Amino acid sequence: MSDSASETILNPAVLKKLDELTQRQEELLQQMADPDVIANQSLYRTVTREQGALSKRVVLIQQLRRVMSELEDSQTLLDGDDEEMAELAAAEIEDLQQKQEEICLSIQDLLLQDDGTDSRNAIVEIRAGTGGDEAGLFAMDLLKMYSRFAERRKWKVEEMDISANEAGGVSQVVFCVQGEEVYRFLKHESGGHRVQRVPTTESSGRIHTSLATVAVLPEAEDVEVEIRDEDLRIDLFCASGPGGQSVNKTTSAVRLTHLPTGLVVSCQDERSQHKNKAKAMRVLRAKLFDLEQQQRQNERDASRKSMVGSGDRSGKVRTYNFPQDRVTDHRIGQNFFGIPKILMGEIDEICTAMMENERIEKLQNFDSLVNAS
Numbered sequence: 001m002s003d004s005a006s007e008t009i010l011n012p013a014v015l016k017k018l019d020e021l022t023q024r025q026e027e028l029l030q031q032m033a034d035p036d037v038i039a040n041q042s043l044y045r046t047v048t049r050e051q052g053a054l055s056k057r058v059v060l061i062q063q064l065r066r067v068m069s070e071l072e073d074s075q076t077l078l079d080g081d082d083e084e085m086a087e088l089a090a091a092e093i094e095d096l097q098q099k100q101e102e103i104c105l106s107i108q109d110l111l112l113q114d115d116g117t118d119s120r121n122a123i124v125e126i127r128a129g130t131g132g133d134e135a136g137l138f139a140m141d142l143l144k145m146y147s148r149f150a151e152r153r154k155w156k157v158e159e160m161d162i163s164a165n166e167a168g169g170v171s172q173v174v175f176c177v178q179g180e181e182v183y184r185f186l187k188h189e190s191g192g193h194r195v196q197r198v199p200t201t202e203s204s205g206r207i208h209t210s211l212a213t214v215a216v217l218p219e220a221e222d223v224e225v226e227i228r229d230e231d232l233r234i235d236l237f238c239a240s241g242p243g244g245q246s247v248n249k250t251t252s253a254v255r256l257t258h259l260p261t262g263l264v265v266s267c268q269d270e271r272s273q274h275k276n277k278a279k280a281m282r283v284l285r286a287k288l289f290d291l292e293q294q295q296r297q298n299e300r301d302a303s304r305k306s307m308v309g310s311g312d313r314s315g316k317v318r319t320y321n322f323p324q325d326r327v328t329d330h331r332i333g334q335n336f337f338g339i340p341k342i343l344m345g346e347i348d349e350i351c352t353a354m355m356e357n358e359r360i361e362k363l364q365n366f367d368s369l370v371n372a373s
Helices: 005-009 012-032 035-039 041-078 083-113 133-152 182-189 273-300 339-343 348-364 366-372
Strands: 122-128 156-164 170-178 191-197 208-218 232-237 253-258 263-267 316-321 326-329 334-337
Touching (some): 012 035, 041 083, 122 182, 122 273, 133 156, 133 170, 133 182, 133 339, 156 263, 156 273, 170 182, 182 208, 182 348, 208 273
Parallel strands (some): 191 316
Antiparallel strands (some): 122 170, 156 170
């Protein structure tokens, strides 16, 4: 890694990438003015999202190019025969070099911050793992934790599918979180969450260990993932669970099977078959988009290990130790205290620590990151 941001960003290969970003923004602006794109709202949202993510970078890139040009002019004066002008140029070069370093640092931070998905909404899936009823209760605790965190950040939570159990927990729940930079904050929650505590049903006071798994997927637009009718099997069935007898009288629940990948998604949250199918399609689209992103990432550097450990979402990433009132994230080896407030949605400290760890890891591999993007 280079000693300064300027040395890193002014590398010819990196500068070429930056110019490509500027070119890409010009293409996107042209698309945003295209009547056909404007008429397709899903495509228009995708284009505007990408353009918005690029705009900050392009402004900085343009500033950098101007400073580089001014430095060139000042260097010419410095090398000239006019001593007075050379003296002025020397002072100007010092200021411009400082400005260049600041701009390069800002560009580097932006390149490290976002891989193109951070600004998206997220679809979150929580499943109870080993531990019986206690695992289901813990899965419910996680659902409440993320819902409260979303509420504190003024995000919207939309339930998409839930399978409750008789003990008051859930065996599985899928929900969408909508808001600003949702995926950036929640993506590190993916993986196995282990809880160590005395269940309310345990009379002897023995500590139980249970597991719930969390998967966080960036939500995809219709135009980003093509799902062909012939690749889809649609099964209809009666909904089960809370909601009264009327829930079970109609085949409103929908199960989608994507034949090429074997992915299965179901939704029974709504009374309307049409609404359930629409929600299930959103979840399936997110899973297919995530699968495609995984494949691309694995081809580059297999860095997905930083998110889910072994590469799937079953790896243990965090332990909630109730007797010691401690939450440990095993990926960064850091402890966080105060489980009651954490389960009330105060996970800002954990999210910030995970994002900073991601930034450090990306900085350490900055050259390969830029070359792969």
